[in-house]
Amino acid sequence: MHCHGGGAEAPEARSRIALVGNPNVGKSVIFACLTGRYVTVSNYPGTTVEVARGTARFNREVEVIDTPGINDLIPMSEDERVTRDILLDGVDVVLQVADAKNLTRALMITLQLGEMGIPMVLALNMIDEAAARGIKVNARRLEEVLGIPVVPVIATQRKGIGELVASLSRARPSKFSFTYPPAIEEAVREVEALLHGRGNRALALMLLAGDESLSAWVHERLSGEEIERIERLRTRLERRFGRLPYNLARERHRVAEEILKGVLTRVLTRHSTESHSLLVRLGWLTMHPLYGIPILLLVLLGMYEFVGVFGAGTLVDFFEGVVFESYINPLATEVVYRLTDVELVRELLVGEFGIITMALTYSVAIILPIVGTFFLAFGILEDSGYLPRLAIMTNRIFRFMGLNGKAVLPMVLGLGCDTMATLTTRILETKRERVIATLLLALAVPCSAQLGVILGMLASLGAEAALVWGGTVLLVLLGVGFSAGRLLGGERTDFVLEVPPLRIPQPGNIVMKTLARIEWYLREAVPLFVLGTLLLFVLDLTGALGLIRSAASPVVVSMLGLPPQATDAFIVGFLRRDYGAAGLFALASQGMLSPLQTVVALVTITLFVPCIANTLIIVKERGIRVAAAIIAFIFPFAFLVGSLLNFLLRSLGVSF
Amino acid sequence: MRVHGTKKKRLEEVLEGIWTLREAGGCTLEELHAQTGEPITEELLEELQAEGMVRLRGEEVELTEKGERLAREVVRRHRLAERLLSDVLELSESVAESHACEFEHLLSPEATDSVCTFLGHPPTCPHGKPIPRGECCSKLRKEVHPLVTPLSELEVGAEAKIVFISPRRHSTLDRLASLGVVPGSTLKLHQRSPAYVIRVGELEVALDPEIAGEIYVKAAVKQKHH
Numbered sequence A: 001m002h003c004h005g006g007g008a009e010a011p012e013a014r015s016r017i018a019l020v021g022n023p024n025v026g027k028s029v030i031f032a033c034l035t036g037r038y039v040t041v042s043n044y045p046g047t048t049v050e051v052a053r054g055t056a057r058f059n060r061e062v063e064v065i066d067t068p069g070i071n072d073l074i075p076m077s078e079d080e081r082v083t084r085d086i087l088l089d090g091v092d093v094v095l096q097v098a099d100a101k102n103l104t105r106a107l108m109i110t111l112q113l114g115e116m117g118i119p120m121v122l123a124l125n126m127i128d129e130a131a132a133r134g135i136k137v138n139a140r141r142l143e144e145v146l147g148i149p150v151v152p153v154i155a156t157q158r159k160g161i162g163e164l165v166a167s168l169s170r171a172r173p174s175k176f177s178f179t180y181p182p183a184i185e186e187a188v189r190e191v192e193a194l195l196h197g198r199g200n201r202a203l204a205l206m207l208l209a210g211d212e213s214l215s216a217w218v219h220e221r222l223s224g225e226e227i228e229r230i231e232r233l234r235t236r237l238e239r240r241f242g243r244l245p246y247n248l249a250r251e252r253h254r255v256a257e258e259i260l261k262g263v264l265t266r267v268l269t270r271h272s273t274e275s276h277s278l279l280v281r282l283g284w285l286t287m288h289p290l291y292g293i294p295i296l297l298l299v300l301l302g303m304y305e306f307v308g309v310f311g312a313g314t315l316v317d318f319f320e321g322v323v324f325e326s327y328i329n330p331l332a333t334e335v336v337y338r339l340t341d342v343e344l345v346r347e348l349l350v351g352e353f354g355i356i357t358m359a360l361t362y363s364v365a366i367i368l369p370i371v372g373t374f375f376l377a378f379g380i381l382e383d384s385g386y387l388p389r390l391a392i393m394t395n396r397i398f399r400f401m402g403l404n405g406k407a408v409l410p411m412v413l414g415l416g417c418d419t420m421a422t423l424t425t426r427i428l429e430t431k432r433e434r435v436i437a438t439l440l441l442a443l444a445v446p447c448s449a450q451l452g453v454i455l456g457m458l459a460s461l462g463a464e465a466a467l468v469w470g471g472t473v474l475l476v477l478l479g480v481g482f483s484a485g486r487l488l489g490g491e492r493t494d495f496v497l498e499v500p501p502l503r504i505p506q507p508g509n510i511v512m513k514t515l516a517r518i519e520w521y522l523r524e525a526v527p528l529f530v531l532g533t534l535l536l537f538v539l540d541l542t543g544a545l546g547l548i549r550s551a552a553s554p555v556v557v558s559m560l561g562l563p564p565q566a567t568d569a570f571i572v573g574f575l576r577r578d579y580g581a582a583g584l585f586a587l588a589s590q591g592m593l594s595p596l597q598t599v600v601a602l603v604t605i606t607l608f609v610p611c612i613a614n615t616l617i618i619v620k621e622r623g624i625r626v627a628a629a630i631i632a633f634i635f636p637f638a639f640l641v642g643s644l645l646n647f648l649l650r651s652l653g654v655s656f
Numbered sequence B: 001m002r003v004h005g006t007k008k009k010r011l012e013e014v015l016e017g018i019w020t021l022r023e024a025g026g027c028t029l030e031e032l033h034a035q036t037g038e039p040i041t042e043e044l045l046e047e048l049q050a051e052g053m054v055r056l057r058g059e060e061v062e063l064t065e066k067g068e069r070l071a072r073e074v075v076r077r078h079r080l081a082e083r084l085l086s087d088v089l090e091l092s093e094s095v096a097e098s099h100a101c102e103f104e105h106l107l108s109p110e111a112t113d114s115v116c117t118f119l120g121h122p123p124t125c126p127h128g129k130p131i132p133r134g135e136c137c138s139k140l141r142k143e144v145h146p147l148v149t150p151l152s153e154l155e156v157g158a159e160a161k162i163v164f165i166s167p168r169r170h171s172t173l174d175r176l177a178s179l180g181v182v183p184g185s186t187l188k189l190h191q192r193s194p195a196y197v198i199r200v201g202e203l204e205v206a207l208d209p210e211i212a213g214e215i216y217v218k219a220a221v222k223q224k225h226h
């Protein structure tokens, strides 16, 4: 709004501003303020795992870049590496976003950015929360010490954004400098000389700290001899000081605290604010060893009631049963029949495998209400800050699988969409953990669309069926997780997770986020639904469908004990698992599946191959070999588990 | 012990050198010469062999059972002294190191165990190298009141100052440091289960129980004047 005047002239043509800072400090909120482009904002560290780019509102010639949060320029996970690489690439200005109540941490990054010598501005965000905790920051004083513009901001209320934009013209490298112990400084000088301007002080320090993620960079630019010399300096320092990245961070921590002595004042003692806030106390209860469990169950029940009962039940009944069945489909049929008498076109649009009667009915009437309610409820959960607390509550379970509680984030995100969640596995520290999490997501975490359909179908069968389905999937998740952990060897990494404060979700953000995700869903899923329908239509038309059905019959009919038509559901399941589930839903509502068959079919489709989009992301993130191995395992495994279950239930005489 | 004075000191230095090199892989004569500051004279080596502390196998230098025991004690004293000087007394790295080199020859076995207990039986030195365990570490003696204890022994709700962190995995050290969990910081323990949760400044951090056992703290003196 306030964008076209003021300090707009500063950044020259096509300059790039990167938003950088600790995780969960409001970078993405500020990105939206600066560009008008919405990117996901949630209350937990690790929301942004990829860069997002946008054009600044205040100057069309400026590109603004949102980055994943970092705690150190030496990356400890893949998302942090994305940010460091952007900085190495070179940007014109860094806009560092700081959480005003956790300034020490922020300054540790400021000091590193200072070592890089990039022009920068510091935004002191969340001034409101700092004030509520009795913390006052003297921005003017900090500005003097650091020699860069320091602007107090409350991003969620858009306060201070105008000043922030204006200050960009005054961006400059921090003049504040400090030295590490003499032996380290000596080594830095040596490495800097050796780099001949191919890198700065910050890079020299990273090299000396033994940053492995730099090895590609190093091998591209330095000779073997130079690399060896750096390595020698590094081992010498490490022998003398111990772990170097730690020692550097410790030094920066000390300097940061020193700076803050003259800048921070605490008005109230911590205790007086702490015990008074209801949110703070609720925050404790949600991770309490005792009370945390009923709260967790309550959250699950709430989700079930809203998504499973209201979304998948009431809303789907209304849209499918009333809107589509009684109005849209008859109307469409009539219109199509009037417009054309070509049988093929009629069938294509409103036939058994028709685009309107099948693809649109599925995607809009059945899946959309479920996905919509899920995204809404999930958004509230995300913004409240409950998810990191869930990670604490479930840490033990994930340890069993050779992961740690942090993996809960990608897992629950997988309930929204496995594709997005696979990207989020970047926040995990080791390759081993990322592979396990990716496998589990692809195998046993149903996305909301699928889950909604499944819950809707199970609801009509009763609690026992639901228990058998849930128990089987959970058992598979734990069993495969455990075996994969053992098989891949290696150690799990330690659980160290920052826990953000519980916050009252902002309705505006929830609405934006839900709409963005629904739009994304429609764009992603509807074309695939149409494609799947076309596929079935063509297969049916050419008679190939019958052939496939009989070819698959040994598995589908003999082993799984399902009717041959269930093959159709698995065919479209290759495109999207939720579409496969919707196919089963239609089959069941035509009375073609007995309760036992329903449970077996649902277990199989839950474990079925990941959808196309997810497969592509797995290839991109984990490489073609891992992706191929994952699919090659999942495909037969899903049928194996389904068959076993079928056999077991039948021999036990369970029929629900 | 029959060796005395500076001779004793020099023999101990060599034993320490052999022990340290062995940790890094193996100890050959050449490496040993390169490591200890002063040249190792033939006389010294012969003396060590005569005392039955060291034997040579080709280029490889090995500790005998006796040498092993002595080396272990020296290394233990040196590394405990490092902890004491750099983490508790907060001396700079170079000062701490030179004092540690003196201490390793001075501390009596009783004093060594007291220091160890006082520091909460630290498993590693500031450089991350293991401190050989002493008798005090296995016995759960409570006579000497430890000044420093693992975080896992702190009461819930208590505040404490971090004295040192001694993790099995070094990357954990980096991660903690980048969150501001470093020696010198004050923390408050909020809960132990299902995971440890501490508060440092305005930041809450959840940790595995194992890590809580690796953060050594000094409990703040309780001031209850409400």
Ligand SMILES: Nc1nc2c(ncn2[C@@H]2O[C@H](COP(=O)(O)OP(=O)(O)OP(=O)(O)O)[C@@H](O)[C@H]2O)c(=O)[nH]1
Pocket: A022, A023, A024, A025, A026, A027, A028, A029, A030, A040, A041, A042, A043, A044, A045, A046, A047, A048, A049, A067, A068, A069, A070, A125, A126, A127, A128, A129, A153, A154, A155, A156, A157, A383, A503, A506
């Ligand atoms: N009270 C308050 N909350 C804020 C402010 N700015 C952001 N938030 C909240 O902080 C949380 C994190 O915001 P994001 O923009 O997602 O943070 P980020 O830095 O992009 O986080 P990552 O992408 O995970 O690194 C959200 O819940 C925001 O609503 C602020 O000024 N005041």
Ligand SMILES: [Mg+2]
Pocket: A027, A028, A029, A040, A041, A047, A048, A067, A068
């Ligand atoms: Mg973000």
Ligand SMILES: [Zn+2]
Pocket: B079, B082, B125, B126, B127, B128, B129
């Ligand atoms: Zn040491």
Ligand SMILES: [Zn+2]
Pocket: B113, B116, B117, B120, B121, B122, B134, B135, B136, B137, B138
């Ligand atoms: Zn001991």
